[in-house]
Amino acid sequence: MLPSVNNLAIFKFSSNLLNKLNLLPFIILIENPVKIGLANMKIQTGSKELVLIVDDDALFRATIKDSLKIHNYKTLIASDGIEAIALYAQNRAEIGVVLLDLRMASLDGATTIRVLKVMNPQVQIVAMSGLSFYEIGHFLDKTSICGFLHKPFTAKELLQALQAIRSPKIR
Numbered sequence: 001m002l003p004s005v006n007n008l009a010i011f012k013f014s015s016n017l018l019n020k021l022n023l024l025p026f027i028i029l030i031e032n033p034v035k036i037g038l039a040n041m042k043i044q045t046g047s048k049e050l051v052l053i054v055d056d057d058a059l060f061r062a063t064i065k066d067s068l069k070i071h072n073y074k075t076l077i078a079s080d081g082i083e084a085i086a087l088y089a090q091n092r093a094e095i096g097v098v099l100l101d102l103r104m105a106s107l108d109g110a111t112t113i114r115v116l117k118v119m120n121p122q123v124q125i126v127a128m129s130g131l132s133f134y135e136i137g138h139f140l141d142k143t144s145i146c147g148f149l150h151k152p153f154t155a156k157e158l159l160q161a162l163q164a165i166r167s168p169k170i171r
Contacts, residue, residue, distance in 0.1 A: 046073035046162065050094045053077045054084040054112065055101040055128065060151075064099065067155040073162070081107030085115050092120060097165055099149075099158075102129040102136060113144050126161050128153075 051073050055061045058079070065075045076091060078084035081104055088095060098116065102109030109127060116123045126147035129136055133148050147161045 045071045045159075046166075048072060048074055049096040049162075049166070050074045050076065050091065051162070052084060052087060052091070052095050052098045054079075054081065054098065054104075054109075056080055056104040057101075060101075064158065067158065071155070071159055080104050081109065081112030081115075084112055085119075088116055088119060088123075095123075097124045097126060097162060099126050099128060102127050102131070117144055124165050126165070 046068070051068055053061050053064050053068075053075055054077075055064070056079055061077050061079070065077055068075050076087050076095070078087050084098070084100065085107075088098065100109050100112060104112075109129070113125055113127070116125065125145045126149060127136065127145045128149045128151055130151045132150060136148075146165055149157060149161055
């Protein structure tokens, strides 16, 4: 544990430990830290669906990949929008969901989404960002995505977002 700042404890964990705890961020801020019980978390597993992970942060990509692998998903990874578009073109029929960071250097998430939607209007995209869902509204058509994960998020939140896409919608 690193020093506390203004009543916030800052914990830094290794990627391996995070997978065991089912957590994704590598730095976790907890106000007035207490022991967290993760034993009763109900984690939904996949059925070998292929998920394309697109993020320019290598550690974040690796942690998501490892978490999904543990929970019975297959993954492809891309470090930017250009690589994501190429991978999607090669694996379009197999990719069930695209997890896409909205802020990347070479080709941003909003542009990548537009290109993927031209390639396949039915592509399932879950956007990820440190910005809030409200803040992304000025540069992203929210109807073009089927889910949003606010960074940092837990493995449970990730799996719930994927489960929501897989489950038939009740109307």
